[in-house]
Amino acid sequence: MGLITRYRERLPFAPGDPVVSLEEGSTPLVLAERVSERAGVEVWLKLEGANPTGSFKDRGMTCAVSDAVRNGMEAVICASTGNTAASLAAYAARAGLRGAVIVPEGKIATGKLAQALMHGAKVIALRGNFDEALKLVRELCEHHPIGLVNSVNPFRLEGQKTAAFEVLDELGELDALCIPVGNAGNVTAYNKGFVEMGVRPRLFGFQAEGAAPLVHGAPVANPETVASAIRIGNPARWEEAMEAFTSSRGAVRAVSDTQILDAYRFLAAHEGVFCEPASAASVAGLLTHGVDGAERVVCVLTGHGLKDPQTALSQAGAVVPCEPHIAAVEKAVLG
Numbered sequence: 001m002g003l004i005t006r007y008r009e010r011l012p013f014a015p016g017d018p019v020v021s022l023e024e025g026s027t028p029l030v031l032a033e034r035v036s037e038r039a040g041v042e043v044w045l046k047l048e049g050a051n052p053t054g055s056f057k058d059r060g061m062t063c064a065v066s067d068a069v070r071n072g073m074e075a076v077i078c079a080s081t082g083n084t085a086a087s088l089a090a091y092a093a094r095a096g097l098r099g100a101v102i103v104p105e106g107k108i109a110t111g112k113l114a115q116a117l118m119h120g121a122k123v124i125a126l127r128g129n130f131d132e133a134l135k136l137v138r139e140l141c142e143h144h145p146i147g148l149v150n151s152v153n154p155f156r157l158e159g160q161k162t163a164a165f166e167v168l169d170e171l172g173e174l175d176a177l178c179i180p181v182g183n184a185g186n187v188t189a190y191n192k193g194f195v196e197m198g199v200r201p202r203l204f205g206f207q208a209e210g211a212a213p214l215v216h217g218a219p220v221a222n223p224e225t226v227a228s229a230i231r232i233g234n235p236a237r238w239e240e241a242m243e244a245f246t247s248s249r250g251a252v253r254a255v256s257d258t259q260i261l262d263a264y265r266f267l268a269a270h271e272g273v274f275c276e277p278a279s280a281a282s283v284a285g286l287l288t289h290g291v292d293g294a295e296r297v298v299c300v301l302t303g304h305g306l307k308d309p310q311t312a313l314s315q316a317g318a319v320v321p322c323e324p325h326i327a328a329v330e331k332a333v334l335g
């Protein structure tokens, strides 16, 4: 069942309200033995890439688009580094709404672009970065009856907090949660979910070194990192995220692209889990900085590795060419 149905009594939806769902949520939580060994703590991976469009954005989108339908909107729009665009496009298609997405030109991973286009959204490539896109889309929605479904939309956080419920339903308790941070909506949502359930695991957020405004305490004008989903210089949920780190006795820290890519390859090669580079920032952060004495840790893997085949191919081994003869095949396989 979808997450509005599963958690309706903890969400702002009444029985009978329209629900636009692709049966998102209820994603796997798997024990990561190799990562646990390396980190010296018990590590669980929350596989958000298993959502219908391949990222946790579907949790927020089912709520935001259902609310847009409830309010009689005919169109929805967002600024996006990619996954919000893919998710919006799918849920808008499902609801029969028009969808538009504004993405930074040339900066969006191939899989995400393919999804947004296939689902029939209008994809607008802005000659600017994500932060500029968000500013413009907010201005547009002030003047037109279009539903804004960026993480400034409170329904996004409502949907995303359900991941915290799932972790608690399954594990009972945990000491810490490691999570990549871009716009900081997701960490804000997990915090909300944990607070509502009366528990306070320590929240450790990780930003990429070249896009770490929360770590430096100042916006970054030209954010740069291989992890395109967290290439954000001025997070929309800045204050709430900082409050979440402080009040849970956690922290926000930076990891380098090298550390991110190391974790990315390690997860794929030794845990069988293919996530996108931004997602690997949670595990990179755990391996680099530790979790200040926590024993049972959940790392959120926010999106699927297939989203970004280009980065994967640039990081993986080469294929082995082979002539169609048994001797050549023997040599290729066994050599």
Ligand SMILES: *Cc1c(COP(=O)(O)O)cnc(C)c1O
Pocket (backbone or CB within 6 Å): 055, 056, 057, 083, 084, 151, 180, 181, 182, 183, 184, 185, 186, 187, 229, 230, 276, 278, 279, 302, 303, 304
């Ligand atoms: C959106 C996204 C993030 C960042 O989440 P925020 O809520 O913006 O902090 C991280 N990883 C992936 C794969 C994403 O799509």
